[in-house]
Amino acid sequence: MRRRGETMILGLFVHPAGHHVAAWRDPAAWTLRQLHEHVALARMAEAAGLDLYFLADFVEVQLESIEAAGRKAHNGVYGFEPLTLLSALAATTRSIGLVATASTSFSDPYVLARQVASLDHLSGGRAGWNAVTSADPGAAFNFGHQSPLPHAARYARAQEFVDVAQGLWDSWDDDAFVEDRATGRFFDPAGLRRLDHVGDHFRVRGPLNIPRPPQGRPIVVQAGSSEAGKALAARTADLVFTAQSSPATATAFYADLKGRLPAHGRRPGDLKILPGLVPIVAATRAEAQTKLEKLQVLVDPVVGLDLLRNLSGGAPLPPLDLDAPLPPRPPSETAQGRQSLVLDLARREGLNVRELYLRLAPGRGHGQVVGDPGDVADAMQHLFETHGCDGFNLMPAVLPGGLTDFIDLVLPELARRGLVGERPDGVTLRERLGLARPAWPRDETKARSAAS
Template sequence: MTTRHMSLGAFIMSSGHHLAAWRHPRAWAGGGLNFQHFKQLAQTAERGKFDAIFFADNLALMGTPELGQYTTAGDVFDPLVLLSGLATVTERIGLISTVSTSYNEPYLLARKFASLDHLSDGRSGWNLVTSATDLEALNFGREQHFEHDDRYQRAEEFIDVVTGLWDSYEDDAFVRDKASGTFFEAEKLHVLGHKGQHYRVRGPLNIPRPPQGYPVLIQAGSSEPGKALAARTAEVVFTAQQTLANAQAFYADVKGRLAGYGRTPDQLRVMPGISPVIGSSQDEADEKYQQLQDLLDPRVGLGLLAGMAGGFDLSGYDLDGPLPELPVSNSMQSRQALFIELARRENLSIRQLYLKIAGARGHHTVIGTPKTVADTLEQWFVEQGADGFNIMPPFLPEGLHDFVDGVVPILQQRGLFRREYSGTTLREHLGLQRPSNRYSA
């Protein structure tokens, strides 16, 4: 009988996930442009037998730059470039990057991820997003971002083009036979010839098929169009859920949609984000968390809330009053809905709400000892709220060390997580099948 193991991803931001992480005395404020910093973090996660490390991305300067404060995209490498470097200093851990479908071309994206998959011997993963803000649109010749439903329709076609390009060559096309002079078998090269509503791409791709067939396909939207796209195409879903009940409802919803696309539940891994603040005692963990909260500039907290609530300006409202009614966002609809539900459920003021989300931007924060954190992960995993978790250290490098050295051994002792890697590719770590080439017999 095969024991079901949870998946673990290390979601890495330069200084950590708390909005004030860079100000913590033990955080590396300048880590975002230091390769050695990321090398150490990747190797720490690999020592902990994590499935993957993951980097988010934005195509604009986000946050509150007018205050001279830390932003979520102001001092970091392009994640695909960074992961190419990290592939050379790691051996097993998966390498996942966010790349937007709204402001990229399918051919270029397919080529870059195929290259990373070859470079890493089959460890790459693509977190598909559709971008969220007008700030990104303004960098690509548009005055406004695509409408929410429109950008998901574009994403549907985009991913079909990309996977078609990854199938340009059959797996055994490259024979490189010096005696006969045959480099590849021409009949095993296929031209895509895509002509759709949004994209016209002839193909073929000018690189052999990725070692994994396709890099692992990840989706991070939790809106209705996002869940529909995930059910049809995704192999991993990153999601933000505040409670076990919400996580269970999301889990059942997305898994329940798979049959409509001829898929089974084991073909999709659901991985909520969890931000663990870990101490040797509950008091120590509480003190760690409060120290970070005390370092948060209220203007930055309000800016984060406004940005993630759809760009709605909250500065004119009483910060100690309730969250007002908000128009439906054209950006992060599911995250906006999560914030509104959280504020209403816990009767939070605007100030209390931004303090609540400062640590993980809507993901669940667990504050306690390694056992407390392990207990929470086990409950969500066993009670069908998750197949695994995207771990979001509050500040780095200490937060990741706390988890690897404190929580991982407990999960291993309970038989919930691997002690050693059994495979070499990200697909093998996640228990996902390698897709067949559509042109093969």
């Protein structure tokens, strides 16, 4: 079972105050509304050897939450635009990967490909893009639509969007810019390729007005778990971020997704899978449990119920008996993957409504471990070695405390077990993650003519 020589990829998924729904009520939590807090957090993660600074993004204020939870609503009320924030962090970090979430439903592929390529150049090859379809129904109203976009339509556009962005990154050959001062030749026209894309959603001539990014193509991350989401990931993603509530579902998801790669001419190692993980760790199990309890008592039932509404499909909840199981929910048009996760979790663990929202409070249904350093390292090692993941996207319940706990208590244990290694300095994110740099299409032509 041991994956010899392999080490875990570890990302830091950053959420204002931390991932626990009540984290912002902890006086030690950082609001992360100030650049210096992000700079400090990113440097902390980088110094500890973590691989990614990962930012989610939602292009709306969830008015449904404000209706349901009133002024207690806070989740998703604010957030910086990730590419803007990561551009600032590119200047204050040296080696950590910078992953921005951006919507395929409400962005433009030429603009986005250019922004991500720019971040890749400016950061020395450390950019990643988490391509999401913006499932929250209200987002559509900020972009000229009169109704939310259906699931299938969002994914059809997403597929074409990613194809266009990746095609644009290939606009220039790696050595196209010869800049020969003596002859006055700035670039080699043979190294330039127009895209001339005409599809159902986009018409994009190209080329992109920026040289090929240092990574060739910046890292593409995908985070949907529905059939359509998995199909998109298998075809195009380098990294998948996923919510898995148990080791059994994680290993099934891992085998399913890796098994889809050969159909696209890809090998299992070409796609890395990172489930989210909320580690709540202290020197002893009892102290870790106390840490969790201190947060759980801060969960107002109104906020807990709204979290449950949101994650179980989004439709309003009828009046509920908190001590009874959650009644059946209408099928979600929005986030199908998360809805089935929550409903399965409730069934599997036999949770009533109150227990269910408290179970979701630390990490919205992602994996969570509460215990001493050995417990957390055991859970991570087990999932890694039984082929349930290639690493984790860490979701500290409170920031920065949850991160420093992990760094101080769990990382040394993982290192002792040989599960995390030294990361070379001065390499691109692709190299860091063990992913091959995509050859520019002309390289294949060159290789063919050299062989003939």
